Amino acid sequence: MCDTGVHGQHKLLNDIDHSQPGRKEKCDSPCASDKLIFNAENGHDNLEDQHGEPTVLNQRTFNVNGHFSSLKNRTLKLVAHNTGFHSVVPEALVLESKKSTEVVNLTVSCTATCLPFSSVLKEIPPASGFYPKEVTSPITHQPVGSFGVISCGSQDGDEETNERMLSAFSSFYQAKEKFKKELKIEGFLYSDLSVLASDIPYFPPEEEEENLEDGIHLVVCVHGLDGNSADLRLVKTFIELGLPGGKLDFLMSERNQTDTFADFDTMTDRLLDEIIQHIQLFNLSISRISFIGHSLGNVIIRSVLTRPRFRYYLNKLHTFLSLSGPHLGTLYNNSTLVSTGLWLMQKLKKSGSLLQLTFRDNTDLRKCFLYQLSQKTGLQYFKNVVLVASPQDRYVPFHSARIEMCKSALKDRHTGPVYAEMINNLLQPVVGAKDCTLIRHDVFHVLPNTANTLIGRAAHIAVLDSELFLEKFFLVAGLNYFK
Template identity: 35%
Template sequence: MATHGTLDVVVHLHRFRNVDLFSRGIYMVRAAVKCNTKQAIPHGCYSKPSVLSTFVRDQEIPQTHASDLPAAQVVDSSSEFSTRAFVIKYRDERLELNEGAQFQLLIEAKDSGDRLIFANDEPIDITLELLMAELEKPGSPPSRTSPRRSSAVAAEKPSLSPTFSRVATQTLRVRRDPTTNQVHAYFPVTFSSMHFCQLDVTVHCALLHLKFRKRVYDRADASVESTISSFEELLRDNSDAPKTHRRYTQPMLASLSATCSALKEREQTVATTTLVDAGSVSKAIERDNAAVAKKLFLLWGRFVALLPRDGKALCETLQTTWLRDQRAWWGGRLRSTEVRIQKLLQPRETDEFRTSFKELRSQPTQSPSICDKSLLKEPARLPAAAAHVYRRRNDTEALLSPDAPPSNYRGPHLIVMQHGWYASSFDMRLLRAYALLLFPGAIVLSPQSNEDNSGGSMGPMGQRLAHEVHNFIKHRCPDLSDADPGMGRLSFVGHSAGSMIVRTALASPVLKPYLPKLHAFVSLSSSHCGNMFVPSTLISGGMWALQHLHQSQFMDELQLLDAPKAEDAFMHRLSKQPGFERFRFVVLVGSLQDSYVPLHTAQATIPRPAEVDKKGGGDAYRQMATNLLSPVMQQSATASKRTTVVRLTLDYRFAQTNLDTVIGRAAHLAYIDSSAAVLLILFSLYNVLR
């Protein structure tokens, strides 16, 4: 006899936010549900947005063509649910969807002896596809007398028969509670790095019914009598009938109890009877499960009906749970160690890192209750991290702990993300997008002032950055200009050469009014002490070739070749300028596998070759590292703004070996190209940047 459970899966789409979509257009989302290879069948949908307009910075943009676009519907031919179509034209444009669908899934149950196991406890996969159609452009091209570009964008409209194509897909893997077979979970779907948006999704699942029937060959005769008869055969030699009764009624009762909890009902009045003979047991199972299914169906229907009305509050509650679970999961890939501030200039031993990474990767990991299926497909290949937090004796703050309380501040938090050498603001888009996702109250600026001037001197680059930041603050977050040091915060993230440009900008008089607001400085693989003592001869030769190919003044300054004496070089003079000590937090991120920027210069430590080098650049390197960190070490324990230094070291497991992984380029770019690396860094530094 086969036993099957009927699962009802509700996929509710709350809000859509354009973080960094590739192009303007008409968008819609399609959802499909599977368990293993079994496809769920949609049997109902709803669409109840309170407003059809979209919003950009609280400015309403009416959807004038909403009535002409496809509405939300169930696609019977593919067993999918499709949201209504909507137009997205502007960055950070948001709209309320408040749409969803119910899917029914029939899964097999197996008797394990103490409980029923449904579909071997396989997770549910929810596939969400982002579809796009082009907008019709205005008839005449813009000219001097034509409207501005913003007006031309506003004039773009949907065609009468838009043709949609799939541009991105993301699959969520959802684990049911093995006891109740229920799920109530939230996940922010982002789709892809090229079509990065935030689609707030909640998933709800309940076991609604148990069906007992013979094999499919005898399905025509599977009446109630034959089902009871099959139970009698099954239990004929079983003297422990009460346990069997409980085993077959417990899944429904557990699901009913969980549904009642979701509706905040504290009592359920389903009674079971202890019986002894096989025939009575089979009848009791049928009768009690039918009674439970009836009550459960009604309560589940009430719960689903409340989602369009009260789903916002539920989404916020589940969002808090998701954030806590994600921080705990990514925190499991981080090994944090506290170090005395007096050892700030001493490097950590390579063997210490390898031991930490080996222990981290040997720990068993279980994916969260809801996750991105592709991202966590192979946890063993995800990056791991070792953090060393340098503390003073009276520091008690649990900086990297998920349980640490939030810091108190008022006003905006501006995070400036500066790209590196011969790069552009586009290269920082993944880091920017995830920062906006995890820190919705932050304002993120990806400067563009140095995109066409990467080969020049660091001095002018820093001045351009300072003026761009000043102008941005003036127009977007003027509260940072307030004299009150507690009003607002200013943080910087620099990748590769970008960190030196940031340090140069801090010396500009333009940023002087904002220096009291400096909060965090995150350096991603940056040569703070110059590209000296590079262990790879291949990389050294490559830098020499690049220098002769580009004739870059920046590369001369980075290698301290811009002056006859190292003490007169730009990098050496920059190390004497106030820098790290101006921030509340300084995070120096590096990797043993990054040959472009060795770990010692990325984390400003003094390696053994620099200690023993008496005739080369060892003396200049030691002086630069000391200039950078000694002001932090000398800060008073009672100072109002003490700097906490964190050294974060990443370890990668690349899927394949190629030229980029061999020369260290893959590890150098992973900080901004890899979703896993970006999430690990941001979740590790959540208490610093939130």
């Protein structure tokens, strides 16, 4: 699904509202700071320094469909700044598979314009008079306020108010241009982009009755270790808000929430029974099936795909969104503290799943559950395989969530070759599949200095309960995977 050609160079920056200095919004996300930074590069990342100076992060290929077709196969570079979020889209890059796509998202900050995306006119308005046309936000379909085009009603309005608004906008535009010059990057500002992953308002004024004759899109959400069916509630919410009338039906899996320490075969049977019973109970006509998993739930999803009873639905698979999934287990985890904790938990709980994740369920690594699962088909039936990972997550190794090699595995002559075989088993069918696209999103969170951050738990759950991350992720790219 990736084009092989190069589409030229296109750059994009986000706006910063300098017209309202010092204004801050309360952020309820798990992050102590106002920002989340998303990056997709395995090398050394140039993140924001201590003084808040903007620095350009690394780049990867950006590939989405639908309304973002004009940005297909382009690289996305990020600029982190203490007052906003900025993204730059340079020249296109295509991976050797021509289907695998590396994706980097955007920097997020809690600002006054956190929810609506704005459209800004490309020229300075006249110093006096009225702007003839009111511009609305592409997402909310509401008039743009201080962050965007100034819209004036009639000439009977208060001239003093209009002049003040025009003056504020002029100051904002000048500050915007100054910021671009400081970055020394030529390109369009983010607010100039009129097309996002979805231009449908969150709350449409008139909701049309859904026509379900063509079937519905079933989205199965599966929680992780020691989780419950409410873990992915925000993921469900932002998809529903972004795609109203999308014929979506969500199954928030709860069959395994009472015992996530069981072995994977047992949990696979439970989830498969739950899916089939849900379809039969509501007599659903299924057109597409997508899966969203967090942590250990992603392994359960992959295991369900291999079962004979699910074979009928394989041709209906659409998107697999993996949030911090341990697809390669927890081998080569660089956190001794976490590894020790998992070992103790496995002993205390007598957990079959933790035993299998650590490859201790068999002395022969090639007979372990995860290795044998890698040999079975499944992922190649999806249209989109989206892997979201964070280098700050020490519960699930970064390379395991991305399904890629790591330096420790390359140096290990005993386990390393088996590890490489697993990766090849998983990725080769995906790369060879005609209609399957692999996308990797790497996420960097600005987190508080707490014990949860130290052990890597904060980043592990931030992909579930950070409203800033989830909203920006789905509005910019994620919604395309569920259309």
